[in-house]
Amino acid sequence: MKNDLTGKLAIVSGSTAGIGLAIATGLATAGAEVVVNGRTEERVQKAIEIIREAVPTAILSGVASDMSTAEGAARLVAAAPEADILVNSVGAALFKSFEDLTDEDWLFIYQLNVMSGVRLTKHYLPEMVKRGWGRVVFISSESALNPPKEMVDYGMTKAAQLAVSRGVAELAAKSGVTVNSVLPGPTRSEGFGSVLEGIAQQTGQTIEAVEKGFLEQNRPTSLLGRFSTTEEIANMVVYVCSQQASATNGTALRVDGGVVRSIA
Template sequence: MKIELKGRKAIVTGSTAGIGRAIAEGLARAGASVVINGRGEERVATALRELRALLPDVDFVGVVADLSTPEGSAALAAQVNEADILVNNAGTAHPNGFFEQEDSEWLDLFQLNVMSGVRAARHYMPGMVKRGWGRVVFISSESGVAIPKEMIDYGMTKTAQLAVSRGLAELVGGSGVTVNAVLPGPTRSEILGNWMRSTAEEQGISQEEAERNFLKTMRPTTLINRFTTTEEVANMVVYACSEQSSGTTGAALRVDGGVIRAIP
């Protein structure tokens, strides 16, 4: 199967590193022009420089905007008015104690992980519907199905993304626009990779050993017995954004290495 996205414009939020960066590169390799987004000018500039060196024939645009705020979301919309593909990847996670958390921490995480995608979808999807073609993908997580006790707030936001994704798919059914969610499992991304690196340094072991220990204690149901790569997650997203995925919408597509012990 050859995926061809030439002539399509894609926005990937939170795409200066990790899964978002891999998705941006994957869409660009398929021929799409890609909007790179991040909160810091330096990170956006670095990602643009590296991607343009890697793929000099692709049109990359950078937008510095903090999508956890309505103002940042409005700034993105003002700089890039239309898109054919929207990948809502912006988000973060960190271990915490439920009983020690303040309300503000829950609300801040919800603004970034959920409302950034809500606002982007609200702006870009009407144009997709009008043109009769579009692809929207929410990057959720296996934590949205199997809520981790050490990150209940994060799990809640990822479940919310599944609800928003399915609801939007219902809303635009029959329009030529598809909406799906992709659920990565433990992935060697920037956030989790840094956590594993820090853990390895504290314990005096290699990062690979730290990852194996994490899977053994925190995700023992893994079937691949390793972290997935960002490229493996990106492959699923690129497919969900393709012409060939026209029959897939309202779905939760897992790239979790088999962590979730369920068939559907």
């Protein structure tokens, strides 16, 4: 099966590193024109260089904007007013205990992880519906289904994304536009990787040992038994964005390594 997205314009928020960068690279490999987004021009240009090295024929542009604010979202849509594919990938975890989270922390992570996707989807969805084709993907997490005690705020935002995604899919029903969520499990991304590296340095362990310990203590139900790669997450997203996935709509697709113990 070949996922051919030639002629499609894709916007991937938060695509200068980690899962977002892998998704942008995957979409470019499938032939889509890709708009890269990150907080700074330096990071955006670096990401474009990385993607172009992997896909020399890629058609790329970039928009530097802070997606945790309405102004940042407005800057992105002003620079790229239309899209065939929207991947709401931007997100973060604060890695604070529940007791240490301030009101400002809760509001910040909600603005970044949830409202960024709400704002972008609100802008791009109507034109997709008018054209009769489009793909909207929210990058949620298995933490939406298994809220983690060590990241209560993060789990809350990821559950909210599922509600937004399904609700928007209902709004776009029978239009040719699909709206889905993808739920990664523990993934060796830049953000999580830096946390693991910090633990490894503090404890004198290898990264592999820290990952194993995290899975044993926090995700013991993992069937994969290791962290996923960002490319493995991106593979699912590229498929969901393809024509072949036209009947996959309004659903939450787990790429969690079997962490969630459920058959549905």
